[in-house]
Amino acid sequence: MAIGHKLFEPDEIRKTINVIKPEGELFEVRCLEANGKKVYSGYFKSPESLIDQLCRLNSTDSNIYITLGKVKEDCYSREQREKFVMNAKNTTNDNDIVGYKWLFIDVDPQRPAGVSSSDEQLHKAKERGNQIYVFMKNLGFNDPVTALSGNGIHLLYRIQIANNEDNKKLVKGCLAALDMFFSDDELKIDTTNFNPSRICKLYGTMARKGSNTEQNPHRLSHLLSEGSREPTDRIYLEKLVSLIPEKQEKPQKYNNYNPKEFDLEDWLQRFYIRYRKSSYSDGIKFILEECPFDSNHKGKDACIFQTRSGAIGFHCFHNSCSDKTWQDVRKLFEPDAYEKRQQEYERKIYSRQPVIQRPIQSIVPVQGNPVFFTARNILDLQVPEERFVKSGIADIDKKLRGLKKGYVTIMSGLRASGKSSVISEMTLDAVESGNNVGIFSGELAPKNFMRWMDLQAAGRGYTEPTQFEGYYNVTRKYKEQIAEWLGQHFFLYNNDYGNDYRAVAEQFEKAIVEKKLDLLILDNLMAFNILCLSDNKFEAQTAFILDMQRIAKKHNVHVLFVAHPRKAMGFLRLDDISGTADLGNAVDNALIVHRVNNDFKRLGKQMFGWNDNNPLFESTNVIEIAKDRDGGTMDYFVPLYYETETKRLKNSPAENKIYGWNKSDDGFYNVEQGEIPF
Structure with a gap:
């Protein structure tokens, strides 16, 4: 009995051959009967010859497949040349393949053997296929040929690599990586499709597994898209394989971390x-x-x-x-x-060294300065004059009275929370109130730092849009006026001289004296090389904060430094700031900058019981006073409002600061007739 068109669609087969085996390329087709007793094999070079022989084939329930690799021309001389032979002595094996032409990805629903997939399972396979397509596109792969296999989804990525053991291992690794990412209890990436002579469903033929039922029907396989004609370079296959975790995890040399015990x-x-x-x-x-x-x-x-x-x-x-x-x-x-095991190792090594006995420090009383104070002594102590540098953030200046000279403040916040905006705006407000500011910005080049500050200093009426959306500029005329105004009040460290903490701190101490600095801003702790203070990271951080306190008190300057949080889970708290606990304990003030996004709202409701109408949610950024040594303020949130054109974080949406460089502005925007600023 001839198969006839009930088991295949000639036009779909023509389309498949033209895409997968174009221009007379040799291929083998195999027809496997369901009972497994008969296998028909034939070698062909054209779709017409294949279709003619399929019509002549005496079989009723075959599933039909095609070779994907480039078949050696010698195979065309086998007995099944341009015809089907039942149970042929020789069919295509790995040694008959010149090279790989396709990375074959089969997304197959998990189901009992010998059963066709349900419509729901096939729908899920399509969704998973789309996810794989996006993933591979992002990795750099060219568009694949995609097809409905009848029971699942196929993605065939055109490649061009030789048939050898290294490439066989590479293709196998690619499928293993995709299996790791995309297989689960419902859908599976077939990891057996790595051998060079692998056969694939001949699209345009019926997929017949089990009985043809309404729940699990037989379907016609067919192409969905023809993909790119350009093969994907080998480097992208290597990139995919590199995503598989290494057999032994070795994050550090001495930590002896064994994943099997984890x-x-x-x-x-x-x-x-x-x-x-x-x-x-x-x-x-x-x-x-x-x-x-x-x-x-x-x-x-x-x-x-x-x-x-x-x-x-x-x-x-x-x-x-x-x-x-x-x-x-x-x-x-x-x-x-x-790091813990690393430190344990170091302690073992260093403990072998002879213990150095340090001399006992004796306290020598000084006349008029008792070792212990009485209440009367304290009453008669002279109170030093307190001076503050205005931050420009109204509630901070109200609650903390500003940035107190002789004190140290730590500022932290997640990425893109607005820390850089706060720092440069604080600098401008400090200069505006008559103070001198020194800055270390380890991650920003001078031009980038100044571009941001120019926008904030200029104000909305003096910025202009560029060809890039959301990107504004200040004309040179106004930049020159701003630079003149900042004059000898603003000093930015030149990063060309390195980031060794001791060397940088020495220069800043000189600058504090010579340039009479009132505010020192260090952005950020991680940008410094603090190993000069200690080989141990945590001891170095402790030494850093103690040195900050020394500089602040010795020179009566306020020191503000930035430290990144060490984790990003939950609502960011003072304990989350990177490094030793001394950072949070030793500073006088602590500020945390938050961005008002869905996480902030959700976690704020969980932690503080805020409701949906909380006024903070109407702002774009929030500064939290997390520690205040003098007043004891904590968990106090200050709302701010970001302005795109100027990068300013404003105390209110309507605020329009006029800095000292601008001698003529009356606080109103200059607009063309008929335009209204928003």
């Missing part, structure tokens, strides 16, 4: 990280409720993987987090995870 699931539960557990061919994956680095990345966006060998990996499918690794995740919750 209970990943217990760790996730200990830090209240919500997840859904699933499996894949080589291990277990924990699909996170939300990405640790950005809570907007939800669903199946972020996963932690653990292979059978114990290696652990992390991946978020969003570009902004794509560079994050498992080590980054762990350090987010355990900043010292990869």
Whole structure:
């Protein structure tokens, strides 16, 4: 009995051959009967010859496949040349393939063997195929040929690599990586499709598994898209394979971290990280409720993987987090995870050195200055004059009376929370109130730092839009006036002279004396090389903060420095600031800058019981007074309002500061007739 058109569609087969085997390329087609007793094989070079032979084939329930690799021309001389031969002695094997032409990705619903997929399962396979397409596109792969296999989704990426063991291992690794990312209990990436002579569904033929029922119907396979004609370069296959975690995790030389001894699931539960557990061919994956680095990345966006060998990996499918690794995740919750063993090792090494006996320090009383004060002594003590540098942020100047000279303030905040805007605006307001400011900006070049400050100093009436959306500029005329006004009141450290803390601190101490600085801003702690203070990071940070206190008190200057938070989970608190606890304990004031986004609102409601009508939610940024040594203020939130044109964080939406460089402005915007500023 001839197969006839009930089992294939000639036009669909023509389309498939023209895309997958164009220009007379040799290919083998195999027809596998359901009972497995008969296999028909034929070698062809044209779709017409193939269709003619399919019509002649005496079979009723075959599933029909085609070779994907480039077949050696010698195979065309086998007995099944331009015809089908039942149970032919020789069919295409790996040695008959010149090279790989396709990376073959089969997204197959998980179901009992010998059963066609349901419509719901096929719909889920399409969704997963779309996710894979986006993922591969972001990695750099060219567009694939896509097809409905009848039971699942196929993505065929055009490649051009030789048939050898290295490339076989490479293709196998690609499928293993995709299996790790995209397989779960519902859908599976077939990891067996790596051998060079792999056969694939011949699109345009019926997929016949089990009985043809309404719930699990037989379907015609067909192409969905023809993809790019350009092969994807080998480097992108290597890039994909590189995403698989290494067999042995070695975050540091001496920490002796053994992933086999690490209970990943217990760790996730200990830090209240919500997840859904699933499996894949080589291990277990924990699909996170939300990405640790950005809570907007939800669903199946972020996963932690653990292979059978114990290696652990992390991946978020969003570009902004794509560079994050498992080590980054762990350090987010355990900043010292990869340092404790290192320190233990060092202590063992150093403990072998002879103990140096330090001389006992004796206190020598000075006449008129008692070792212990009585209440009367304290009453008669002279109170030093207090001086403050105005920050320009109304509520901070009200609550803290400004930035007190002789004190140290730490400022922290998540990325893009507005710290840089606050710093440069504080500088302008300090100069406006007659103070001199010195700044270390370890991460910004002078031009970039000044561009931001020029916008803030100019004000909205003196900025102009550029060809780039959201990007504004100040004309040179106004920049010159601003520079003249800042004059000898503003001093920015030249980063060309390095970031060694001792050397930089020495220069700033000279500047404090010579230039009579009132405010010293250091942005940020991480930009300094503080190992000159101690080989141990935490001891170095302690020495840093003690030196800040010394400089502030000795020279009666206010020191404000920035330190990044060490983790980004939950509502950012003082304890989350990076480094030793001395940072939070030793400073006089602590400010935390928050960006008012969905996380801020959600976590604020959880922690402080705020409701949806909280006025803070109407602002764009918030500065929290987290510590105030003098007044005891804490958990006090100051709303600010960001202005795109000027980069200013304003005390109110209507505020329009006029700085001293501007001698003529009356506070109103200059606008063309008929235009209204918003």
